[in-house]
Amino acid sequence: xxxxxxxxxxxxxxxxxxxxxxxxxxxxxxxxxxxxxxxxxxxxxxxxxxxxxxxxxxxxxxxxxxxxxxxxxxxxxxxxxxxxxxxxxxxxxxxxxxxxxxxxxxxxxxxxxxxxxxxxxxxxxxxxxxxxxxxxxxxxxxxxxxxxxxxxxxxxxxxxxxxxxxxxxxxxxxxxxxxxxxxxxxxxxxxxxxxxxxxxxxxxxxxxxxxxxxxxxxxxxxxxxxxxxxxxxxxxxxxxxxxxxxxxxxxxxxxxxxxxxxxxxxxxxxxxxxxxxxxxxxxxxxxxxxxxxxxxxxx
Numbered sequence: 001x002x003x004x005x006x007x008x009x010x011x012x013x014x015x016x017x018x019x020x021x022x023x024x025x026x027x028x029x030x031x032x033x034x035x036x037x038x039x040x041x042x043x044x045x046x047x048x049x050x051x052x053x054x055x056x057x058x059x060x061x062x063x064x065x066x067x068x069x070x071x072x073x074x075x076x077x078x079x080x081x082x083x084x085x086x087x088x089x090x091x092x093x094x095x096x097x098x099x100x101x102x103x104x105x106x107x108x109x110x111x112x113x114x115x116x117x118x119x120x121x122x123x124x125x126x127x128x129x130x131x132x133x134x135x136x137x138x139x140x141x142x143x144x145x146x147x148x149x150x151x152x153x154x155x156x157x158x159x160x161x162x163x164x165x166x167x168x169x170x171x172x173x174x175x176x177x178x179x180x181x182x183x184x185x186x187x188x189x190x191x192x193x194x195x196x197x198x199x200x201x202x203x204x205x206x207x208x209x210x211x212x213x214x215x216x217x218x219x220x221x222x223x224x225x226x227x228x229x230x231x232x233x234x235x236x237x238x239x240x241x242x243x244x245x246x247x248x249x250x251x252x253x254x255x256x257x258x259x260x261x262x263x264x265x266x267x268x269x270x271x272x273x274x275x276x277x278x279x280x281x282x283x284x285x286x287x288x289x290x291x292x293x294x295x296x297x298x299x
Contacts, residue, residue: 001095007081013278018052018056018092019156019157020048021099021124022157023054023161024164027044028042041180043106044168049120053096053099054203084133088130091126091127092130098116101128102116108262110183129153130179132151132154142205142208142288143287148200151197152194152197156194156280156281163269164270166270167267167271170267172269184215187219187240216289232275236250244268244269
């Protein structure tokens with residue numbers, strides 16, 4: 001008997017876009033306090049944040065089949081605050097509202113209160129963590145039911161959010177892109193941390209008492225998902241960005257780093273991070289196998 005995943009690519013896109021949106025807002029706040037003169041780059045983050053989350057929510061409603069026909073059904077989620085999904089709705093709703101208010105103020109060239117940016121950042125981080133908790137509460141899936149998954153998704157969300165802002169910034173604000181050195185150095189370490197967390201997640205999952213844990217890991221590293229895992233996620237999503245950014249930040253000359261060639265190298269690195277971020281969620285969603293429960297025959 002074969003197992004058909006309960007969720008597919010649409011949910012993977014939703015998890016990816018929700019995390020990316022939260023990470024993009026965090027990036028905008030980081031730029032505000034560390035690179036306050038880079039206003040165009042900050043605005044890019046403020047535009048990306050609500051836009052991608054709204055697209056992700058539309059995908060979620062589409063995947064829910066009746067979501068568009070009866071959208072008020074989602075309001076019923078607010079009746080159970082013991083549910084992770086209920087808290088997810090709260091975090092998403094507050095985040096989208098705050099992100100849109102911040103964006104409107106920015107576009108109108110009005111000052112954005114610090115407390116509003118900080119609230120949006122907290123909600124953005126909460127959304128990123130929630131995307132991991134949404135899967136983590138499913139106790140029947142060893143690959144999901146681990147405390148490492150929300151942490152991994154949080155790190156990946158911040159990494160992809162920063163990568164999206166920097167990638168757009170290469171083309172929309174190339175001069176400011178060269179100024180955010182602190183942001184680039186901070187972003188450099190995120191794929192490294194992510195690689196460690198993925199290794200830990202696979203180790204913990206493979207040690208699960210249920211065969212489903214080892215089989216899920218085997219499907220990723222040497223089974224149906226092996227090519228995707230090693231080539232698209234590990235090589236393109238983690239190793240390549242780390243190598244390229246290490247070269248650009250600490251080995252290449254300042255002239256090369258700030259040249260158009262250097263910017264394109266960084267853009268390739270950021271594109272790799274985005275690809276890896278989506279592939280990570282697609283694999284986690286699709287490769288997870290459930291624990292098999294055997295019930296004795298009723299006599």
